[in-house]
Amino acid sequence: MNTAQIHQRFLLSSGAFTDTRNIKENGIYFALRGINFNGNNFAREAIEKGARYAVVDEEIYATNPEHFIVVKDVLKALQDLAAFHRKYLNLTIIAITGSNGKTTTKELTNKVLSKKYRTVATNGNLNNHIGVPLTLLSMDEETEIGIVEMGANHFKEIARLAQIAMPDYGYITNFGKAHLEGFGNIEGVIQAKSELYDHLKKNMRLIFLNADDPVQREHFNYKHTFSFGTAEDSRVQFTYSGNQSYASVNFNDTDFKSKITGKHNAINIAAAVCMGLYFKVPFNEIKNAIEEYSPANNRSQITKKGSNTIFMDAYNANPTSMHAAISNFQELETTEPKIVILGDMLEVGSSADTEHQVIVNQLENDDFTECYLVGEHFNRTQTNRSTIIKFKSVEKLKEHLQETKFDNCHILIKGSRKLALENLLEAI
Numbered sequence: 469m470n471t472a473q474i475h476q477r478f479l480l481s482s483g484a485f486t487d488t489r490n491i492k493e494n495g496i497y498f499a500l501r502g503i504n505f506n507g508n509n510f511a512r513e514a515i516e517k518g519a520r521y522a523v524v525d526e527e528i529y530a531t532n533p534e535h536f537i538v539v540k541d542v543l544k545a546l547q548d549l550a551a552f553h554r555k556y557l558n559l560t561i562i563a564i565t566g567s568n569g570k571t572t573t574k575e576l577t578n579k580v581l582s583k584k585y586r587t588v589a590t591n592g593n594l595n596n597h598i599g600v601p602l603t604l605l606s607m608d609e610e611t612e613i614g615i616v617e618m619g620a621n622h623f624k625e626i627a628r629l630a631q632i633a634m635p636d637y638g639y640i641t642n643f644g645k646a647h648l649e650g651f652g653n654i655e656g657v658i659q660a661k662s663e664l665y666d667h668l669k670k671n672m673r674l675i676f677l678n679a680d681d682p683v684q685r686e687h688f689n690y691k692h693t694f695s696f697g698t699a700e701d702s703r704v705q706f707t708y709s710g711n712q713s714y715a716s717v718n719f720n721d722t723d724f725k726s727k728i729t730g731k732h733n734a735i736n737i738a739a740a741v742c743m744g745l746y747f748k749v750p751f752n753e754i755k756n757a758i759e760e761y762s763p764a765n766n767r768s769q770i771t772k773k774g775s776n777t778i779f780m781d782a783y784n785a786n787p788t789s790m791h792a793a794i795s796n797f798q799e800l801e802t803t804e805p806k807i808v809i810l811g812d813m814l815e816v817g818s819s820a821d822t823e824h825q826v827i828v829n830q831l832e833n834d835d836f837t838e839c840y841l842v843g844e845h846f847n848r849t850q851t852n853r854s855t856i857i858k859f860k861s862v863e864k865l866k867e868h869l870q871e872t873k874f875d876n877c878h879i880l881i882k883g884s885r886k887l888a889l890e891n892l893l894e895a896i
C-alpha cells in the first residue's frame with residue numbers, strides 16, 4: 469500500500485500511535501521495532517483493544533486485510549506518512565533545535581503563538597526520528613502553526629527531520645557541549661545543528677537568529693533572517709534583565725518577567741518574544757504568555773522544601789548547561805548557605821573526565837557551603853577542598869542527605885537524566 473493510500477486511512481482514524489500500552493481507540497498503530505520489543509508482536513492486540521488499523525512489516529502478523537496494512541519498513545512508513553501529511557496540511561511549521569533550551573523555547577513559543585493562532589507543539593520532548601513524525605501527525609486541518617522540536621545525537625539526523633517536517637521557519641537555540649559522544653567536538657555540534665539552517669537556506673525559508681551568537685552571525689547576511697539579541701544591529705533588540713532567581717528580558721521599555729530560573733534562559737524568552745512579534749501576536753498577549761509559563765519536569769524550576777529553596781534542574785546536564793547553572797547559582801545573592809548537588813554528565817564521549825574536572829575546578833573557585841558530587845566521572849576528579857564531597861552512588865548520597873538537617877539553605881540539583889536526581893528531594 470502506498471503512502472497516499474495509508475494517508476486516506478489515517479484520516480479516517482483517530483490518529484497515529486506506537487504503543488499498545490497507551491491504546492488510541494480507532495487509531496492507527498505503527499508496529500515499530502525497538503531495543504526491547506518487536507512491535508509486530510503487538511499488532512493483533514492493538515486491533516483487539518480498539519485500533520482501527522495496524523501497520524506491520526512482517527506479513528505473518530497481518531491476519532485480516534481489513535485491519536492490517538503491510539509495508540516494507542514500519543518506521544519509514546511512519547516518517548513518509550508524516551511528510552505526506554505535513555504537505556497535505558496548509559500550515560506553517562517552525563522547527564527548533566540546538567544543544568540546550570529546545571524544550572523551554574518550544575514551550576514558550578507555543579504559549580506566545582497560541583494567543584493568536586491554533587497551534588500544535590511537540591509533546592514533552594518527543595523530538596527524534598519517531599517523535600517528530602508523531603508530532604506532525606498530531607496536527608490537523610484546524611492547526612495554523614506547528615512548533616516542532618528536533619533533537620539529535622549524530623550527524624544527518626536534523627537534516628532527515630527537516631526533510632520530513634519541511635519547516636518554513638527555524639531556530640537553533642545554541643551550540644553547546646552536548647552529545648559530544650556522537651558529534652566528537654564543538655565543531656561537530658555546530659555542523660550537526662546547522663543542518664537545520666542549511667535546509668532552510670536551500671529552500672529560501674526564514675531563520676530566526678540570535679545575533680549575539682558568533683556562530684549564528686555567520687548566517688546574518690542570509691536574506692531571510694529575523695534577528696534578535698542585545699547586539700545593536702538586531703532586528704529586535706533586547707536587554708537581558710532579571711535576577712539570578714528568575715530570568716527576564718526587556719524590549720521597548722517593557723519587562724517580560726518569567727518564572728524560569730537561570731539567566732541563561734533569557735535567550736529562550738527573547739526567542740519566543742521575537743517569534744511572537746514576527747507573527748504579530750498582540751504585545752500584551754506576548755507579555756502575558758511569558759509571565760504565565762511555568763516550567764515543569766524539573767527543568768529550571770524553583771521549589772520550596774520546608775525552609776529550603778531548591779533550584780531543581782535535574783532534567784538533564786551537559787558541560788554547557790552545567791556551567792551556566794553553577795554560574796547562575798554562584799551569582800545568587802543570599803546570606804543563607806548554598807549547597808550544590810551534581811550528578812555525572814553523560815554522553816560526553818572521550819572528553820568526559822576532562823569536562824568533569826573543569827566543573828570541579830569551577831566549584832573550587834566559588835564559595836559554596838558544600839558540594840556533593842555523584843557518579844563515576846565525578847568520582848575520578850581531583851580536589852583538595854574538604855567542602856567538595858564525592859558519593860559513589862545516588863543511594864549513598866540519599867542516605868547522607870537523610871542524615872543531614874538542612875535549614876534555610878539554597879540547594880542546586882543538576883545531573884543527567886539517567887541519574888534522576890529529582891528523587892533526592894524526598895531525602896531533603
Ligand SMILES: CC(=O)N[C@H]1[C@@H](OP(=O)(O)OP(=O)(O)OC[C@H]2O[C@@H](n3ccc(=O)[nH]c3=O)[C@H](O)[C@@H]2O)O[C@H](CO)[C@@H](O)[C@@H]1O[C@H](C)C(=O)N[C@@H](C)C(=O)N[C@H](CCC(=O)N[C@@H](CCC[C@@H](N)C(=O)O)C(=O)O)C(=O)O
Pocket residue numbers: 486487488489498499500501502503504505506507510592593594595596597598599600602618619620621622625
Ligand atoms: C520505539 C519506541 O517508541 N520505544 C518506546 C518504548 O520503548 P520499549 O523499551 O518499551 O520498547 P521498544 O522500543 O523495544 O518497543 C518497540 C515498539 O513496541 C511497542 N510496544 C512495546 C510493548 C508493548 O506492550 N506494546 C507496544 O506497542 C513500543 O511502544 C515500540 O513502539 O516505550 C518506552 C516507554 O514509553 C519509550 O521511552 C520508548 O521511546 C523511545 C525511546 C523513543 O524513541 N520515543 C520517541 C517517541 C521519542 O521522541 N522519544 C523522545 C526522545 C528524546 C531524546 O532523547 N532526544 C535527544 C536526541 C535524540 C537522538 C535520537 N537519535 C535518539 O536516540 O532518540 C535529545 O537530546 O533531545 C523521548 O523519549 O522523550
Ligand SMILES: Nc1ncnc2c1ncn2[C@@H]1O[C@H](COP(=O)(O)OP(=O)(O)OP(=O)(O)O)[C@@H](O)[C@H]1O
Pocket residue numbers: 566567568569570571572573593619641642730732733735736766767768781783784788789790792793
Ligand atoms: N541557553 C541555555 N544555555 C545553557 N543552558 C541552558 C540554556 N537553556 C536551557 N538550558 C539548560 O538546559 C536544561 C534543559 O532545558 P530544555 O529541556 O529546554 O533543553 P533541551 O535542549 O530541550 O534538552 P532535551 O533535548 O534534553 O530535552 C535546563 O534545565 C537548563 O539548565
Ligand SMILES: C[C@@H](N)C(=O)N[C@H](C)C(=O)O
Pocket residue numbers: 783784785786813814815883884885886
Ligand atoms: C534526556 C536526553 N535528551 C539528554 O539530553 N540526555 C543527556 C545525556 C542527559 O541526560 O543529560
